[in-house]
């Protein structure tokens with residue numbers, strides 16, 4: 294029997310509510326598979342600012358260091374928007390976690406589910422063609438972490454990329470494409486940026502090891518346009534940190550179902566942070582109506598990528614699929630739904 | 646009688662065809678208003694690479710320097726994609742023109758025309774609410790023009806902004822908002838970038854001079870999402886060079902009618918470059934089916950911003966509106982249309 298230590302960082306807003314359902318589902322997994330989870334909670338984000346004076350307290354960091362993976366809820370809310378940028382819940386927790394654990398690889402799947410194509414803000418003539426993309430985003434380099442500073446009358450930020458940084462994320466994209474539809478669209482601005490020229494060179498080089506995968510290069514401005522015009526043309530999108538930030542949110546908007554989208558942030562040794570793509574949604578927090586599916590699917594990604602428990606991951610994903618088909622969903626998915634957060638969690642757990 | 650010198654840079658692909666119609670319309674303007682245009686053509690882009698060995702030959706640059714404005718077609722095509730990035734038609738012509746003439750201000754209106762809402766790839770429940778945004782993009786600073794370079798194993802780009810650069814573009818946005826719906830949404834990534842923190846400070850300061858204008862700050866990732874979810878919430882978008890590049894193309898995709906969207910790139914003394922938002926569309930070049938309206942509306946913007954001929958600008962815009970209402974449009978707007986490029990140009994000219 295495998296035993297995994299999971300750091301549970303629920304955070305703010307709807308974080309704790311949806312996390313409770315993910316935990317419920319993980320307990321159901323324990324019943325069916327020879328897996329045991331040791332889950333321990335710690336403060337993060339706004340709750341940590343209030344409770345421990347900073348968004349990522351040392352105790353939280355050391356819990357993460359002693360764990361096999363981090364299951365992350367969501368952080369932020371109106372209460373903390375007045376703080377300096379680097380002390381705010383989102384930035385003050387996520388950026389140092391990414392850097393400390395070298396979580397260089399962010400995976401964000403985005404789908405238009407055929408049964409829920411109406412959720413997409415795209416025209417039916419577009420959304421009916423579907424979308425099934427995986428955004429692979431470099432997460433520990435680029436303009437996020439380069440030298441930056443401020444003078445009296447000016448400011449600067451530096452974007453740097455090394456060949457090693459680019460090739461390790463490119464490999465992830467090509468490996469993922471091999472298990473999907475064998476197409477990688479690499480995003481850059483090589484007509485303007487030196488880092489993009491290097492990006493294009495390295496990606497082209499890595500592509501040689503994957504002759505079955507079609508490689509396409511696309512400028513970021515064109516990609517922002519093409520995703521709206523015909524999202525079905527994409528399979529894997531390979532992006533640097535900043536472009537991936539922008540496009541993954543654009544993809545989420547196109548999917549129209551933030552409440553269904555999980556994400557994984559991984560390092561090279563199987564450690565990862567798993568979180569829903571959506572935010573803390575303070576406007577609906579505490580009402581028991583938040584959609585727990587993105588959090589539950591994040592737990593499935595944890596089983597897959599950090600624990601190598603593919604069967605258990607698939608069991609969760611199938612259970613979720615079953616609930617979607619049976620219409621056991623919250624109001625963001627079906628406005629007239631009578632199901633709440635806990636109902637959905639119960640149904641997924643029961644289906645496992 | 647006013648006499649204006651216009652440098653005509655038609656470029657590649659559909660550029661020459663749609664430019665011919667814009668010239669036709671300017672000749673019609675001469676008939677009705679006390680205005681005379683001295684128009685002189687020069688090579689640009691791929692045509693200039695082929696004809697003079699470089700995308701922006703010295704003769705072209707000096708023609709521009711002797712002119713009161715530049716009417717620009719579109720550049721680029723498959724023939725030149727193998728060239729080094731800085732020698733390609735688009736980058737090799739536009740970037741030096743922007744820098745030489747200090748064209749710091751790019752204006753790109755984006756609309757969902759109620760009568761043509763079906764052109765938008767957005768769902769009718771979204772597109773029926775309309776969109777009418779003006780993207781104000783800083784065009785001569787930021788990561789486009791900062792120090793950049795290449796080492797053996799790495800590359801870097803620098804984004805710098807000074808207070809002066811930010812305040813001059815911010816003023817343009819607020820002035821524009823005063824004539825529109827009095828809302829400015831300033832785009833940044835102030836949770837990560839020092840240049841964005843400065844951007845936010847300066848914009849907030851400038852806003853004090855425009856108490857009637859509502860100012861909102863939005864992160865670039867959220868803006869990429871919100872534009873798709875509810876584009877009707879925006880009036881003026883104020884963006885740095887890179888974010889404006891991305892969002893203006895996203896807006897064009899949402900409008901769904903690239904062939905209708907003009908743009909203006911201005912400096913502080915009334916000089917400007919006017920061009921359609923769309924590209925050179927080599928796939929349909931030479932067939933007489935390209936939509937000339939974006940080029941014609943670009944000429945209207947030239948009359949407004951460079952020549953202060955508001956009445957003539959409005960006359961063109963109304964003539965275009967009339968053609969749209971009468972269905973005298975090319976196939977990109979109405980698939981079963983029997984009108985070609987010249988028909989639309991004739992109709993607009995006749996309506997003036």
Ligand SMILES: CC(C)[C@H](C(=O)O)[C@@H](O)C(=O)O
Nearest residue numbers: 383384387388538836837866
């Ligand atoms: C909170 C912010 C720093 C973060 C980012 O930009 O990476 C967020 O937008 C994300 O995508 O996880």
Ligand SMILES: CC(C)[C@H](C(=O)O)[C@@H](O)C(=O)O
Nearest residue numbers: 484485514735736739740890
């Ligand atoms: C051709 C390219 C350098 C240019 C830019 O990025 O500014 C283009 O995309 C534009 O928006 O005019």
